Amino acid sequence: MAFFPMINLLKTAAQYWPFSCYRAARKIRNYVSFLHRSRPATCPSVAWCSTLVPAADEGGAGGGGGEASTIVVSDFCCSLLRGTSNSISTPFPYLMLVAFEGGSLLRALLLLLSYPLLCAIGYMSQQxxxxxxxxxxxxxxxxVxxxxxxARAVLPKFYLDNLHPNAYHELAALxxxxxxxxxxxxxxxxxxVMVAGFLKEYLGVDAEVVGIDLKVIEAEGGSYFTGLLLSSAGSTHDHVGSSYNKHVDHLPHSKEVYKEEMSTLTRGDKYPKPLIFHxxxxxxxxxxxxxxxxxxxxxxxxxxxVARIFLGIVPPYKLIFPIAALTGTRFRVHGHLSSDHHDQSSSTSTLMSTKKEKKGVLYVCNHRTLLDPVMLAxxxxxxxxxxxxxxxxxxxAIAPMRTVRLTRNRETDAKTMVKLLEEGDLTLCPEGTTCREPYLLRFSPLFAEVAEKIVPVAMDAHGGWFxxxxxSGSKSLDPLIFFMNPTPTYRVRVLEQLPEELTCAGGGRSGSEVANRIQKQLGEALGFECTSFTRKDKYMMLAGNEGGVVIRMQQPA
Incomplete structure (x- = not known):
């Protein structure tokens, strides 16, 4: 007898099942729309939101007659930075940078594996x-x-690359x-800790940052983060959504929404503050x-x-070009590659007549990676x-040519270079360190004082991923990391030999004058800007000295 009621139940379910699914779909759609409309005030849908709040109006009464005003930026990640997907800016990429660069591959992998859980929780509803x-x-x-x-050497580059230009200009105007x-x-x-330093150093905004604080413990070996928020962080988070945003809600005329596509700040001269070292x-x-x-x-x-490095060392030079193309390496060579640098007639100056004539050519390169001498060879x-x-x-050990270390002692290094030039050609990067951005650091004038034949060489390298x-990391891994890029690209342009009358030996020029001229010449060939920063300036900057990065243009000769 129980069989017939079951049949009736199935008939009823079949009759109303499409309508029930339709109702369920409508409810889901309405719920998603509700979540989209009711995003937390701490992460608004607009790219930029700000307001002027009277300084005396601390209690929300709306009064206060002082001239002092408070400029409130709704949220750093959502207002000053552009969205990474669907016009929503999330903190995941910047936290991943901390996990990868400050932590390890394992920490970065754990953060990546947690992302499905974050999606299941719902980032917007359970922020x-x-x-x-x-x-x-x-x-x-x-x-710590x-x-x-x-925070000092990694994050500013990515913040500036994703900085909302209109938001920054609006903030500066306010x-x-x-x-x-x-x-x-x-x-x-x-x-x-991920925000305050960038605002002051690169945006020039001496701001009070209200937000998340982390617990720190002292242990053997230094200070460590526990990964837990301070007890007041939660209340601060809630306070942000109630105290400051009430002013924004009551002053709709002060909001500014930018929905059009934003231009990308890709060059250092377009940054609010130039970024040279990172x-x-x-x-x-x-x-x-x-x-x-x-x-x-x-x-x-x-x-x-590893295969690219091996195939770039073992085979003869005439086979390296086709092998590089087969392995995905792009190698472009331009300029004067013939050996007529040795055949150009030149007279030895009276200043150098008592010394043995230097027959070698000094190839002076700007410094992009440790592979510059290898690529020139x-x-x-x-x-x-x-x-x-x-x-x-x-x-x-793996270099396919002879390498000689300099001691940074001027007299000792000069003798070493003179001896090597007497034996033949030589390669030198007078910047003394690499520079990633389109800038040239100051050229040490020592090379100009010891060489008679100087050939400038413009180097440029691009990777894509790494x-x-x-x-601050292990320099021995630099070649391995560079060739891990899917399509590593190197461009070598050999310029004309510097005329004898513009050298120290043949023209009586000073070493600094010759070095500045070659720096300017390479900068024009590459489209880079010349600065007077040195290797010491770079490492001091990345090591944590206070102060901004200011371009100090080198006066051309």
Whole structure:
């Protein structure tokens, strides 16, 4: 008898099932629309939102007659930075940078594996829970000094590349228009240690950052983050959404929404403050999708890099070009590659007549990576020796040409270079260190004082995924990291030999004058700007000295 009621139940379900599914779909759609409309005030849908709040109006009464005003930026991640997907800016890529650069591959992998959980929780509906999970994975056990290094040398590059230009200009206009401005930047998505330094150093905004604070413990070996938020962080997070945003809600005329496509700030001269020095291995913003692609391809990129290095050392020079093309390496050579540098007639000056004539040609290169001398030797198809200031034993062992270390003692290094030039040609990078951005550092004038035949060489290198240089990591891995890029690209342009009358020996010029002229010549060939920064300036900057980066243009000769 129970069989017939079951049949009736199935008939009823079949009759109403399509309508029930339709109703369920409508409810889901309405719920998603509700979440989209009711996003937390700490992460608004607009790219930029600000308001002027009377300084005396601390209690929200709307009064206060003082001239001092408070400029409130709704949230650093959502208002000053552009969105990474669907016009929504999330903290995941910037926390991934801290996990990858300040932590390890394992920490970065754990953060990536947590992303499906964050999606299941719902980032927009449960923002604080998602942030706590990401922050804990990123900072638990991380040294404070490592975080300071990342905040100073890594994050500014990615912040500037993703800076919302209209938002920055609007903020600058508000600050300039206020008689006495007090800037408050809310950071409810990123910890305060990731934001405060950038605002002051690169945007020139002396702001009070209100947001997430992290617990720190003292242990043997230094200070460490626990990955937990301070007890007051939660209340601060809630206070942000109630105290400051009530002013924004009551002053709709002060909001400014930018929905059009924004231009990309790609060059240093377009930054609010020039970025010349930065340090990281990743050359792309690690969004969840790009980070997943990185970990999927990493097991293939490492053996590919080793194969590229091996095939670039063992075969004869005439076979390297086709082999490089087969392995995905792009190598472009331009300029004067013939050996007529040795045949150009030149008379020895009276100043050098008592000394043995220097027959070697000194190839002066700007410095992009440690592979510059190797690429020049490949372009010339002969192993030209190179002098270096600091190179790892591994790099010396695998170099296909002779490498000689300099001591940074002027007299000793001059004697070494004179001896090497008497034996033949020589390669030198007078900057003394690499520079990633389109700038040239100051050229040491020592090379101009010891060489009679000088040939400038313009070098440029591009990767895409990884930077092949580092200031704080292991330099022995630089060649391996560079060739891990899917399509590593190197361009070598050999310029004309410097006329004899413009050298120190033949024209009586000073070493600084010759060095400045060659720096300017290489800068024009590459489209780079010349500065007077030195190797010491670079490492002091990346090591944590206070003060901004100011371009100091070298006066051309």
């Amino acid at each position: 604080l829970i998602s942030i706590k999970i990401m922050v804990f994975i990123t900072f638990c056990g991380l040294k 000094k490592d975080m300071d290094l990342v 600050i300039m228009g206020a008689a006495s401005a007090r800037v408050v930047v809310l950071s409810t998505s990123l910890p305060r 340090d990281s291995r990743l050359a792309f913003l690690p969004t969840p999708l790009s980070t997943l692609a990185l970990f999927l391809f990493l097991p293939l990129l490492i053996p590919l890099s 490949t372009a010339l198809r002969r192993p030209v020796p190179a002098v270096t200031y600091s190179v790892s034993p591994l790099s010396e 930077y092949g240089t580092t200031a």
